[in-house]
Structures are given as structure tokens and as C-alpha cells.
Amino acid sequence: MKAFDHVTAASTREAVELLSSAAPDGARLIAGGTDLLTLMKADLIAPPRLIDLKPASELRYLRFDDAGALHIGALTTLADLERHPEVAQRLPVLPQSVRDAATPQLRALATVGGNLLQRPRCWYYRGDALCWLKGGSACFARDGQNKYHAILDHSPCVAVHPSDLAPALLALDAELVIHGPGGARVLPVESFFAAPTDQERVEYRLAADEVLAEITVPRQPEGARGAYLKVMDRQAWAFALVSAAAQVALRDGRIEHVRLVLGGVANVPQRIRAVEDLLTGQELTPKLAEQAAERAVAGAKPLAHNAYKVPLARELARRALLAATGLMV
Template identity: 40%
Template sequence: MKALTNINVCSIPEAVAAASEAAAAGRVFAFSGGGTDLLQQIKDGTDKADIIINLRTVRDAREVSVLTTETLIGGLITLSDLASHAALSDPWAVLREAAASVGTPQIRNVATLAGNVTQRPWCWYYRNGFNCFKAGGNQCFSVNGENQQHAIFGGGPSFIVHPSDLAPALVALNATFEVADSEGTRRIAAADFFVLPSQNPSRENALDATELLIGVRIPAPGAGVVSTYLKVTDREAWTHAEVSAAVVLNLDGGIIRTASVVLGGVAPIPWRLTDVETFLRGQSLSAAVAGQAGELATANAQPLAKNGHKLPMTSAVVERALMRLAPA
């Protein structure tokens, strides 16, 4: 493994200042909150960083604050703390459950919200040194290769799937992301934060080169809001979703007033099922309605040669997630 320069910082302003200085000097840097994936990428050569800006020594950006109009969550909160936080009551179950589904307890104890949302793809071509779009090349090897775990929605020219569990939950909750660099902060709607390959095949998000995700803002839920996150994997632990669904419903006497249904594991970004959301509005949540929503979930899917198994998985995950939220 190559020699690395480690910079311990004590605050967000100090972190983004260090990033700006590194970039100005022509160095390649990376922020490291938990570092569970970053250091492996550096070992494998998929991340070229030679400066690590260590965020574990930063004490701010780790809190949860529930205000009248919104809930603020720091980007450096660990997934364990997020999954068990007492202030995140039932309307935020989708976020707690998504955090609890990640990896193993050891990983969740150090991995952060920001790290989970901004992690790079786990496509085996990218991770094994192929010169694909994500590695700066000009092709996607999965198109005609091994694509069992690749995108069935939104693919092209790259067909990776976004690996984050928290991302679909945050999009479903209509969160806003707060990012910082040495010039200040800005806010990006979660729905606009993630970037399709058709917009930029080498990137997964809208962060500028020296920006850091420092927190999220989630609007206060109204009465009757319920939510859940359901994930299907190919093994019990330390793996990513084959298919997942983040569902947030606003129920009024059993009638669905609004619905957010966002998939993970099936697209290069968290994939919002707008047709399913439209169908659900005004319906009484029942097994029949959930089944119809599940069927509708795959209407616009475009599977590759070897990932057609994701179609029935997607229908089933949407149906089962909805039935979790059905009134008793």
C-alpha cells in the first residue's frame, strides 16, 4: 500500500479548508469518517488519494435535533447511533431501519451517514481494476458481461446500482442535504443530489470536488405519517441490496393521502416510483392495492441479460413494504 498523509481535523471548517489546500497543491485527497470502504479502495487502487482528511476527530455534525418544522441530522453520526436514536420516532422508522440494515454491527459502529450516502459503486468491474466509466474509462463492461446485480432502471451508459441504504430513505423523506466547502455551505434536495450516468457517467452525486456532506434536514412529518424500509439481499450480512424499498405514507383513516416509494439496488440513483405513488393516492391500503402497486412497480423496468430476477423481487418488495404499513 502506498504512503499516505493523514490530516486530523477538529471541525468541519478545518476539514474543508484542508481539502481546499490539498486540491490547490494538486494533491488527491479523501475525507474519511468511518473509512470502512475508503481504505480498501486505496489498497485496491480504485481510489487514488494520497491525503486522508480524518473526520473521526471532528466532534460536531454528529447530533440529531428535532425542531418544530424539521429534524436536523449531522452527517458524521454513526449508523449505529442513527438506528437507535430515541428522538427518531415512528415516522422516521424508514431511516432507522435503513441504517440498521447496513453491513455488520462492527461496520455500523464506525460508518457514517455521509459516508454511506456518498460511497462509490460496488460493481465488480470497477472494483477489480477495469477501465470503466467509474474508473475514468469510456465503457461499461457489465452491458455485455456479468450484470446479475446491475441496474434495471435508469441505466446507460453505466449500469451500476447505487449502493447506499440510507439514500432511498432520505429521498422518500424529502430530505435536503447540506454540504460545505471553504467558501461556505449550500443545500441540495435529496432528489437532486444523485446523478444519473446519462448526466455524468463518472459521478454518482452533485458534490463539487472539495465539498463535504455535513448533514441532512428532514421536514417535520404530519399526523398519520408511517414509514418502513425493506431490503432483500443474497446473503444474511455484510452485503448490499439486491432490491430495497423505502416507503413513506401519510394515512388518514386508512386512506393514503400521499405516498413516497423509492427503490434501492436497482438503479444508479435512488429510484422513485412516481407512477406507484400516483396510483396509491386516495386508495385504502389493502392486500389487493399493495399487490397492484407491486405489479406497477416494474412497468418501466429494462433488465439486462442476466438480472431479470430483479423484476419479481421488486414487485414483491414493494408489496410487502406496503403491507407492513397497513392498518391492523
């Protein structure tokens, strides 16, 4: 790891000031450090300065407002989110999404902000190869070892997004509050994530001098229930092979509101609007859940070694919809 200097930020404002006064690529924020330090140890990034955000305690909170929206400070840990009784009762999809993420020790350190900004786990990316995402000209996984990669093709890179929290936040229509030198902006989580492009070889849209301050989950439709399901290749300490987050509200037995989001299938979590269109206004039956799940994977184009993800995603979508509707536990 290359030498770097370390400064602390006691507030969001101070963090923005420190970031904006640094040279381009001159400084990076560090929160729990569970992803950033791994990237630095592997010499994938070498920021000359780390700005420690942890002293900015104003960024660690979880609270519901009078309108029923949940506000999550970016420094809230995954463990805080997992253990909050009111969140578990009102928005169960959130603790369900993080309870199998990493390990208890990592969840005690890892923050929700860092979780959304973590980089892909593709072995070529984490290794020495100069692949496309790191500025090279070719994606080595596309025709190489791609067992854990995307089945929906959106960019030259076929890595999948590793966050478990992100699909759940998309299913809840969450927004992000981002602070920069010009003030604060609010962005839907769905717009924050975007497939990498030639110009921006990264899975999120955040400027180098911006701080992710808050995740806001709006009040959900009356009676909405959620479910997050994750399949791993071992029982613990594993990223999702595929995950599915569903949030459903019924009125008079019919679906009034539905979100279905798949993780582990593309560069960024995928909200499946075709399923939402199919289900809205319908009574969910096991048969209709099967049709919806079929539709969820209709566009899948598996690579040489990951065709198994298609039936997995289909089945997870079916079960998540049924679980969120109370037809399956």
C-alpha cells in the first residue's frame, strides 16, 4: 500500500471542504474502511489523503419523521439498521437485506453509505489484470471466468453490483441526499446507480467532491409489506449470487403498488417494471406470480458459466412476490 496522509472531518461541511480543496484524485473519504482499505491494499487505488468521516457523528442516525419517512444517516452501520426495532416492524425489507451481508464483525463497521459505494467483486477487477473497468480495453470476464457475473448486459463490463442494501432501497423508492460545494441535491437511488460507461467507469454517479449524507425512505403506501431473499453459494460470508427485493401493497385483495428489484444480475440493481405493469390491479395468485417471475428474466442473456442464474432469479422473484403478499413465508 502506498503512503497516505490521514485527516478527520468532524462534519459533513468539513468533509466537503476538505474534498473540494484537494487536487483531482487527491483525497478519498473513509467510513468503515471495509472496502476502501481492501482496494488500497491491492493497489487498485492510491489516494494520497484519506479523510476520515467517522468523527462526523451527525451522520449516524436512524429516525422516522412525523410524515412516516425514514431518515438514515450515511454513517449508520449495517448492524444499526439490522437491529432497529421500529425499522424491523415498519420496513422489514431493510433488516432482511443486511442480515446476511458479510459477517457480524463487518456489519458492525460497515456503513450504509459505504455499502452503496463499494466496488464490484469481479476477480479480474480485484486482481492485477487491467480490465476495462480499471481503464483497460477489454473485459476479461465476458469470455473468461464469469460464474458470478451478469445475465443482463448493459455495458462493456459484466460485473454485478455487490450491495444487498441497494435492491431493498430501490424497492422502497428511496432517495439520497448528497452534499457538495454548491449545496445539497436529492437523487432517487434508482438514478444514482448507473451502468459504467466509457466516460464514467463506475457504477454510481457521485462527484469526487461530494458526500453522501442521507438515505431517505418515503412513507410507504398503506399496508405495504416487503421481502428480501438472497441466494449464496454458502450459508454465510458470501455475496448474493442472485437476490430479489419486493414491496407490495394490496387494496381489497388486489395489488395497488408493487416494486420488484433483482440483485446479482447486472451492473446495478434492476427494477423490473414489466413485472410491476403486469401485476398492478391484479389479485396475486400462485399462477400469476409464476408468470411475473417468467417476465422478470425475459431479457436474460447468460454468459458461458452463469446460465444457472436465470432459473435462480426467476424462482427468487416468484418467492419474493409471494412472501411480500403474505402468500408464502
